[in-house]
Amino acid sequence: MELTNGATKAGDWRNYERVLLPPIRNLHKLEVYENEANGYNRLRDVLENDDWTPESVTNEVKASNLRGRGGAGFPTGLKWSFMPDPDDRPRYLACNADESEPGTFKDRQIMEYNPHLMFEGILIAGYAMQLDACYVYIRGEYADWIRHMEAQLQKAYDKGYVGDNIMGTDFSMDIVLHKGAGAYICGEETSLMESLEGKRGYPRYKPPFPAQKGLWASPTTINNVETLAHAPLIIENGGEWFANTGAEAHPGPILYGISGHVNRPGVYEYPTGMLITDLIDEVAQGVIDDKGIKAVVPGGCSVPPLRGDGIDGVTMDSESLQEAGSMLGTGGMLILDEDTDMVSYLRRVTHFYQHESCGQCTPCREGTGWLERIVTRIDEGEGNMRDLDLLLDLCDQMEGRTICAFADAAAWPVRNTVKRFREDFEAKCKPSVHPTGADLSAAGATAA
Amino acid sequence: IPDEELVWTDEEQERIEERKAKYPDPKSAIMDLLWMAQEKYDYLPPEAIRLCADTLDMDYARAYGVATFYTQYYKEEKGKFVLDVCTCFSCQMMGGYDILHYLEEKLGIHKGETTDDGLFTVEEVECLGCCGSAPMMQVTNGPYVHNLTKDKVDALLDDL
Numbered sequence A: 001m002e003l004t005n006g007a008t009k010a011g012d013w014r015n016y017e018r019v020l021l022p023p024i025r026n027l028h029k030l031e032v033y034e035n036e037a038n039g040y041n042r043l044r045d046v047l048e049n050d051d052w053t054p055e056s057v058t059n060e061v062k063a064s065n066l067r068g069r070g071g072a073g074f075p076t077g078l079k080w081s082f083m084p085d086p087d088d089r090p091r092y093l094a095c096n097a098d099e100s101e102p103g104t105f106k107d108r109q110i111m112e113y114n115p116h117l118m119f120e121g122i123l124i125a126g127y128a129m130q131l132d133a134c135y136v137y138i139r140g141e142y143a144d145w146i147r148h149m150e151a152q153l154q155k156a157y158d159k160g161y162v163g164d165n166i167m168g169t170d171f172s173m174d175i176v177l178h179k180g181a182g183a184y185i186c187g188e189e190t191s192l193m194e195s196l197e198g199k200r201g202y203p204r205y206k207p208p209f210p211a212q213k214g215l216w217a218s219p220t221t222i223n224n225v226e227t228l229a230h231a232p233l234i235i236e237n238g239g240e241w242f243a244n245t246g247a248e249a250h251p252g253p254i255l256y257g258i259s260g261h262v263n264r265p266g267v268y269e270y271p272t273g274m275l276i277t278d279l280i281d282e283v284a285q286g287v288i289d290d291k292g293i294k295a296v297v298p299g300g301c302s303v304p305p306l307r308g309d310g311i312d313g314v315t316m317d318s319e320s321l322q323e324a325g326s327m328l329g330t331g332g333m334l335i336l337d338e339d340t341d342m343v344s345y346l347r348r349v350t351h352f353y354q355h356e357s358c359g360q361c362t363p364c365r366e367g368t369g370w371l372e373r374i375v376t377r378i379d380e381g382e383g384n385m386r387d388l389d390l391l392l393d394l395c396d397q398m399e400g401r402t403i404c405a406f407a408d409a410a411a412w413p414v415r416n417t418v419k420r421f422r423e424d425f426e427a428k429c430k431p432s433v434h435p436t437g438a439d440l441s442a443a444g445a446t447a448a
Numbered sequence B: 001i002p003d004e005e006l007v008w009t010d011e012e013q014e015r016i017e018e019r020k021a022k023y024p025d026p027k028s029a030i031m032d033l034l035w036m037a038q039e040k041y042d043y044l045p046p047e048a049i050r051l052c053a054d055t056l057d058m059d060y061a062r063a064y065g066v067a068t069f070y071t072q073y074y075k076e077e078k079g080k081f082v083l084d085v086c087t088c089f090s091c092q093m094m095g096g097y098d099i100l101h102y103l104e105e106k107l108g109i110h111k112g113e114t115t116d117d118g119l120f121t122v123e124e125v126e127c128l129g130c131c132g133s134a135p136m137m138q139v140t141n142g143p144y145v146h147n148l149t150k151d152k153v154d155a156l157l158d159d160l
Ligand SMILES: NC(=O)C1=CN([C@@H]2O[C@H](COP(=O)(O)OP(=O)(O)OC[C@H]3O[C@@H](n4cnc5c(N)ncnc54)[C@H](O)[C@@H]3O)[C@@H](O)[C@H]2O)C=CC1
Pocket: A069, A070, A071, A072, A073, A074, A079, A082, A098, A099, A100, A101, A104, A187, A188, A189, A209, A210, A222, A300, A302, A329, A330, A404, A405, A409
C-alpha cells in the first residue's frame, strides 16, 4: 500500500473496516443486529456496569473528541455537558434526521441499513444526560424509511430495549418518530423544535440555548443521526480509539456522500482526513469520461466551492478545509467537471435559498430573492460587471445579521463562487460601459 | 367535502389518540393529523384543516399556518400521481432539468400543472436526499425513482 508521505491523515484507509455501516446482511433486523453486531450490548454495559455513570459516559464522548456530524462540527461531549442538573422538568433529546442540505444523503443510509445503531446511540445519550424521551425529526420525504424504522422501533420496544425500565433497570426512555412535511429550515435546531411543537418552523433566537430552554421550554439537546450512531461505538471501543482514527482535530469514522460527475457516486465510510483526491480518484473511481475537475463542494451546498486546481493535498477535516477556504459541513461532496458553468450552478443554488428562506428576517427574505434575481440576470446575459460587486455587497448585508445561520449559508457560496470563478461570471456579463483605458472624457462628452 | 365525510373513523380516532399521547402537548400532533387528513381527502381544503384544528382544540389560524408552511401538504387538488423531479444541486449537474423538460413535453404540461385526465402533476423540487443516484424523483410523497433516463421515465409512466 502506498501513501503519499504525510499527505493524508486517514492512515491505512484501504484496509479500513467499517463500523457505522458494516457489511452485514439484513443488519436492519433486530435479531441480526443483536447476533452479529454486538447490538444493544453497549447499552447493556452502560446500564448494568457500575463503572459507567452518566458523567463517565459523557466524559468518554468528550475524550473521543467526536464533533457533530450535522454540519457545524460542535464537540458532542461538551454539548452534552451543557445540560443542567435534573430538576422537576422533563428532559429531551431531538435526533436531527431532517437531512435536507443539498448534496447530503448519509443519514438515510444509517436509517435504512443500521437503524438500531441510531436507537442504541439515542439511548446511551439518554442515559448520559438522564433524559425522558427522544424525538426523531425525520424529513417527510423519507416516508418509506419512516415506516421501515417504525417497524424496527416497535421490535426494540417489544424486547424491552426502549420504554419503561429498560433491561430491567430503573432507566426509562421513549423514542418517538416525528414526520416532517418538506421544509429545509426545519433542520436548523431551533426551527426543528418549533416544528416538533406543532408550529410553523420559524427559528428562535439563541441564547437561550436549547439546553436551557428547548422543547416545550425544557432542557433539550439536539444531535444529528450520525453523531448519535457513533455513541455505541465509542462505548465499545473507547474514546481513545475514536480520537486516534482519522484527523486529529476532527477525528473518527465519517460517512462521505459523493455525488456529481464521478463514476461511482454514493455514501462511503472512511476515517476523517481523507485526501479529496483519493476520494474522487479511488473511492469514486474518477471523473466521468476522465474529464478535468472544475470545482469541488466538499460539505453540502452551503459551504464554499473549491477550485479544482486547488484540491491537491487538501484533506476532509475542519483544519485542512478551512485552510483551503472551505468547510467540512455535512461531508456531502459534489464534484463538478471542467465543462460546468459556475453561473448556472450558482443560479440553482440561489434559487434553493430563495425558495427555502422562512422569511422572518428582512436581510434573509429580501437578500435571497435579490441574489437569485441578479445571478439569473447574469446567467441570461443581461448582467453588468458591477452586478458582481453588488452580489458581494448583498452578502455583506446578510451575513451575521439574522436569527439563524441560514442567511450565512446562503451568502457563503455566492461570495466564494463569484470570487473564485470570476471568469465564468465575467464571460456572461455585458461588457463594461467603462472599459479600462478608454477615453473617459470623450465618453462623458457624448453622454452629456 | 360534504359535512358527513368530515369525520374520523374509529380506527383513525384511535391513531389520533395514540399520536397525541406521544407529546407533552397534544397540539404537537398537528403535523400527524394533517398527514392523515391529506391521505384521507387527497389534499387539504380549508374544511379538512378545520377538522384537524377542531380535533386538537386548536385555532384554525394556527393549523392553517402549519399546513401552509410545509411544501408536502397539498393545498389544492393534484393529479393521481405527483411526479416530484429533483433539479437541485447534484441532480441539476446530472441532468435533472432534462428529465423535467422531457416530462413536461411528454405530458404536454408545465411544471406545477396537472394533465387534463387528472392523472399526472409534475413538480420541480429541492434536494430529496438521494444525490448519489441523481437525477431522481419522488412519486406522490412516496417511493423514490433513481438514476433517471428518458427510457426509465417512459417505463415509469407506463407502469403507473
Ligand atoms: N445536515 C444538513 O442537512 C445541514 C447542515 N447544515 C450545517 O449546519 C451548520 C450550522 O448549524 P447551526 O446549528 O446553526 O450552528 P451553530 O454553530 O450555531 O451550533 C452548533 C451546535 O452547537 C451548539 N452551540 C453552539 N454554541 C453554543 C454555546 N455557546 N452554548 C451552548 N450550545 C452551543 C448549538 O446549540 C448547536 O447544537 C452549517 O455549518 C451547515 O454546515 C446546514 C444545513 C443543512
